[in-house]
Structures are given as structure tokens and as C-alpha cells.
Amino acid sequence: MSKRSADEEKLAGPLKGGDRPDAMEMDDKPNDMGEFEDEFEDEFESEDEIIEAGVDGRPDAEREAEEAAMDVDSGPGTFIVGRTKLDPGQTLSPDPTTYRMLHNLSTPWPCLSFDIVRDGLGDNRSVYPATMYTVSGTQADYSKANDNALLVMKFSGLSKMDGEDGESSDEEDEDEDADPILESKSIPLTSTTNRVRVHQTPSQDPSRPPTTLTATMTESTQVLIHDITPHLASFDTPGTLITPQQSKPVCTIRAHKSEGYAVDWSSRHPAGKLLTGDNDGLIYVTTRTDGGGFVTDTRPFQGHTSSVEDIQWSPVEDSVFASASSDGTVRIWDVRSKSRSPALSMQISATDVNVISWSGKTTHLLASGADDGEWAVWDLRQWKPKPGGGSKPGKADAVASFNYHKEQITSVEWHPTDDSIVAVAAGDNTVTLWDLAVELDDEESKDTAGVQDVPPQLLFVHYQKLAKELHWHPQIPGALVATGEEFSVFRTISV
Incomplete structure (x- = not known):
């Protein structure tokens, strides 16, 4: 494979590519503390122009003056994130009315794989300001x-x-207007992280927190397992030293002779x-032994016949798992x-299958994302072994497929409680939300006639530079965390 060509554009490909990012603007020596950047603070001091989606690229005042002079009511066209090209120096500014929550944060070096840690703060919570724990x-x-480093x-x-x-009390307003806080604990590593996943083992003592393990696949070919339980506990116990x-x-797996990007803990083996x-x-x-x-x-x-790009245990079968490969196949084992x-x-x-997601609610459905920008949904009940066996893969028909993205799909994940909602990240600098329950009727066709090639199932488009990986928060309904050049933590009004 030639996935590490020095000529490839930095961070342009899926995470499997393993290209190292250019250093971000920061001090020479990284520290343990990342920095939150509030999306709506006055942080844009460069000469780069910021435009709103749907605008033709000129300053609002200039465009509005021209429209007033010409007495026109319609704009020049629809701006579609990830499809319409920006001019040099232009960036997109999010519409704050479409988000319930939106924060950006940066770390000393890019963290292109991460996982969310379940916490003891309760499920289905909607209280703000919110708190969450991650490892990257x-x-x-x-x-x-x-x-x-591994950052907890x-x-x-x-x-x-x-x-x-709606309205809230003065005390709530004061809390909600406070600046976000990022705390981190650093575990030194000698190699870059290709992918990291978290597993929790419940404690036999109800008064004690679960044991939280991480599995980190590194460029060195080794897989490192860490117990980050004390690191998590230290956040809420001032003065604790690690x-x-x-x-x-606690374990180093040396079985692999080449590096990898596929890792998953079974939820059915505590x-x-x-x-x-x-x-x-x-x-x-x-x-793990007794x-x-x-x-x-x-x-x-x-x-x-080629690299394993992603892997997932079945959410309902103790011994079954699925794998996706750059050979264009998904295999069930x-x-x-x-x-x-x-x-x-x-x-x-016909291209690399980069990522898969097995639905936890409708467990015969599997979503996949490929190098050609297409993501699809498959009904595993329709997959049958070939008569007489044989090593050549069979052909499958998708339940649904979308080629809205024109760059490689880098992450896909089903909503944890809604079996029709899927989040997708792609190399076109976007995170998209989809509702598979939506069907386009004749009246809606008229309303969307001016927007070419936009599926009605597309709910939302979030701009994420160099989008790589995303995860729904399992305890905060509708909250998504995505990473690329920086982290985005957001919740839209549509989900």
C-alpha cells in the first residue's frame, strides 16, 4: 500500500492515511491544557473575510446596497456547505440560530481520533452548562x-x-454565560495515535466508579491498553497527583507486524x-482474564485482501463482529x-470502505462510508452466504445510499436512541446529519426545486475543517463531538 506518500495533502485523506499534520500555531512545547475557543467571541482579527452561508462572498453592506439599488428581492443563489466553493480568504460563519450549543476547542497537537467516556452525572440530561469527559x-x-500523548x-x-x-433566571444566565473550561491529564506516548477506544468495567462496589480502560492503536504497530480511572477521578478531587x-x-499488544486503524471493545463482555x-x-x-x-x-x-480500516462488535451477539477494508468489502465474522x-x-x-457503524437500536442495519464519498445503509438480513462457499465476496444492494459528499467519508455513527438519525463526517470539511425517515413528497419537491442535488434526508450541515471523527454523546441527547483541526462540541435545534 502507498498510504503514506509524502506528496499527499496533509490531513486531506481519511484517518487511515496516517499523514502527520503540520504543527499548529502554538508554543514549542505542548502542555496538558487545551484551550476552548468560544465560536462567538470577537476572535477573528485577521484580514480574512467571514461570510454567512447563503451569501455570495461580498460584504453584507455592499451586497445589500446593490440589491436595494437594483430593487431585486432574490439573491444570486444558494450556498451549499461542502459544495459551493469559497474564494481565497473567505471562511464560513455558523448561523447561531440553528444551534442549541456550539463550542470549539483546540489542543496542543491535532487529535484525530477520540472517544467519549460515560460518566456518573446521569442519563438523558439537558441541564446547562454541560459537562463531558473524553479521551484522545x-x-x-x-x-x-x-x-x-494520550489526553484524558x-x-x-x-x-x-x-x-x-426561552427565559431563565439571572443565576442560570450567569452560569450559562461563563467561559467553558478544558482540563486535561496527559499520558506520555512515543508514537502518534491512529485510533483510540474506551471500555468501562462496572465496579462490584456500587460506591466506586467503573474501571475505565483505553485501547490506543499507534503508528508503532503496538496497541497500548491504559487504565485511566485515576486520571478521571483526579478531575473532581483537587490536589490529586498522578x-x-x-x-x-497495563498491557502492550505486540501481535501486529504493521500499524492499524481498526479497534473496538465489546459492549457485551464487561x-x-x-x-x-x-x-x-x-x-x-x-x-481480559479473571x-x-x-x-x-x-x-x-x-x-x-487489503488493510482493515474499521471494525465493530455486534451490539447483540457475543461472538459476532463486522470489519471494513480497503478491499471494498465488509465481512461478518x-x-x-x-x-x-x-x-x-x-x-x-469499488473504493476503500473506511468506516462502519452498527445500529444499536435496529441491529440488522449497518452503515458504511467509503473513499468515493458515498455512505450507505445495509440490511444484514439480506446478506446470505454464497451457495457452495468460495472466497470471492458476494454483491449486496443498499437499503439507502447517498453521494452528497464529494470527498472520502471519514466517520459515520448512528444516533444512540433514534434509529433513523445518522451523523457523517467527510473530507470536504463537513459534518452532516441525516434523517432516514424523511420521504420527499410532491409538495416538498416544489419547495426544493431550486436546490440541486441535496437529498431531502439531509437535516444539517456543520462546517468542520479537516473533519475526521465524530461521536454522539450517549448521555446528553443530541450532543455531538467532532474532531479535525480542532474539536467542535455542538447540538443543533434539528436533533
Whole structure:
């Protein structure tokens, strides 16, 4: 594979590409504290022009004066984020009336993979300012590889938009207007992070928090498992010091001979069962023992003819998982198989399949995203083994497919409680929200006749520079966290 060509545009491809980002504007030595940037503070002091979506690129005053002079009521056209080209020096400014919450934050180095940590603050919460916990791995410049770290972070003071949800008390207004706070604990790494995932094991003592583990796939080919329980606890216990021993990996998996980007913990194995896939097309299973250690089965699952780009356990089957590959296939496996070969193999794209998401609500549905910008939904009940077997993958028909994005899909995820809502990130600098329950009737066709090539299922478009990965917050309904050049934490009024 030639996925690390120095000629490739920095950060332009999906996370699998592994290109190192250029250093961001910052002090030479990264520290543990990232910086929140409020989207609506007066932070734009450059000469770059900022325009609103739907505007033709000229300053509002100039455009409005011309329209008044010509006595025209209609604008020059519809601006479509990710499709309409900006002129040099122009950037997009979000419409604050379309968000319930919106905050941006930056870290010392780009964090192009992250995961959200479930907390003890309650489910289905809608109180502002919001608090959430995440873990992310950095991708430092090659010349500063030793600056890499696993960042355990607490975001607090995440206020709602001004005027959202009606009136509130003066005390609530004061709290909601407070600046967001980012706290972080840094675990040193000697290699960049390709992907990181979190797993929690419930404590047998109800008064104690769960054990929180992370699995970090690194460029070094090693997979590192850390126990970040003390790091999370330290945020709420002032004066707590993290010892060097607590920041060391509790396990280092050395089974892979090439680096990888596919990793997933099983939600159905509380102790901890981990899948990891690499660029050689090999998949390994690592299981936590009763004694708290980890054992990796050295017999890999084989079948893909190219790199394994993403992997996910079934949300309902203890032994079943799906994998996506740059060979254009999705394959379904059973860890009980003695042959270590896939039970089902389906060719779903002529390009790399970068990401998959298995619906947790309608568990026969699987979403996928590919290099050609198409994302699709598949009904696994329609996937059948080929008569007589054989190693050649079968062909599958999608339940729904969308080619709205014109660059590679870098992340896709089902809403945790609404089985018709899907979030998608793409290399065209956008995060899009989709409602698969929407159908276009004749009346709606008339209303959208002037907007070409925009599916009616498209709910929302959020601008995210170099969008790479996104996750719904499982305990704050409708809240999304996405990462690229920086983090975005937002909730729209449409979801």
C-alpha cells in the first residue's frame, strides 16, 4: 500500500492515511491544557473575510446596497456547505440560530481520533452548562514524536446558545454565560495515535466508579491498553497527583507486524474483549482474564485482501463482529470459528470502505462510508452466504445510499436512541446529519426545486475543517463531538 506518500495533502485523506499534520500555531512545547475557543467571541482579527452561508462572498453592506439599488428581492443563489466553493480568504460563519450549543476547542497537537467516556452525572440530561469527559490521542509532527500523548479531558461550562430554550433566571444566565473550561491529564506516548477506544468495567462496589480502560492503536504497530480511572477521578478531587506508574500501559499488544486503524471493545463482555485490525488485513482478539491481565490469541482472523480500516462488535451477539477494508468489502465474522475465516463477505464499494457503524437500536442495519464519498445503509438480513462457499465476496444492494459528499467519508455513527438519525463526517470539511425517515413528497419537491442535488434526508450541515471523527454523546441527547483541526462540541435545534 502507498498510504503514506509524502506528496499527499496533509490531513486531506481519511484517518487511515496516517499523514502527520503540520504543527499548529502554538508554543514549542505542548502542555496538558487545551484551550476552548468560544465560536462567538470577537476572535477573528485577521484580514480574512467571514461570510454567512447563503451569501455570495461580498460584504453584507455592499451586497445589500446593490440589491436595494437594483430593487431585486432574490439573491444570486444558494450556498451549499461542502459544495459551493469559497474564494481565497473567505471562511464560513455558523448561523447561531440553528444551534442549541456550539463550542470549539483546540489542543496542543491535532487529535484525530477520540472517544467519549460515560460518566456518573446521569442519563438523558439537558441541564446547562454541560459537562463531558473524553479521551484522545495526539498526532504530533514527525520531528516532535516524543510530544505525543494520550489526553484524558474534562469539558465543563458548555453553555447553550443565547436565547435558547426561552427565559431563565439571572443565576442560570450567569452560569450559562461563563467561559467553558478544558482540563486535561496527559499520558506520555512515543508514537502518534491512529485510533483510540474506551471500555468501562462496572465496579462490584456500587460506591466506586467503573474501571475505565483505553485501547490506543499507534503508528508503532503496538496497541497500548491504559487504565485511566485515576486520571478521571483526579478531575473532581483537587490536589490529586498522578504517579508515573499510573500512566504506564497495563498491557502492550505486540501481535501486529504493521500499524492499524481498526479497534473496538465489546459492549457485551464487561471484563473486556478487544478486536484490533491492521494494514496487513489481519485481525486479533485480546481478552481480559479473571485476574485482570490480558491474553491475545495469536491466531489471526484472515480474509481481507487489503488493510482493515474499521471494525465493530455486534451490539447483540457475543461472538459476532463486522470489519471494513480497503478491499471494498465488509465481512461478518464469528470468533468461535476454527477456520478463522469470515462467515459472510460482501463487496459494497469499488473504493476503500473506511468506516462502519452498527445500529444499536435496529441491529440488522449497518452503515458504511467509503473513499468515493458515498455512505450507505445495509440490511444484514439480506446478506446470505454464497451457495457452495468460495472466497470471492458476494454483491449486496443498499437499503439507502447517498453521494452528497464529494470527498472520502471519514466517520459515520448512528444516533444512540433514534434509529433513523445518522451523523457523517467527510473530507470536504463537513459534518452532516441525516434523517432516514424523511420521504420527499410532491409538495416538498416544489419547495426544493431550486436546490440541486441535496437529498431531502439531509437535516444539517456543520462546517468542520479537516473533519475526521465524530461521536454522539450517549448521555446528553443530541450532543455531538467532532474532531479535525480542532474539536467542535455542538447540538443543533434539528436533533
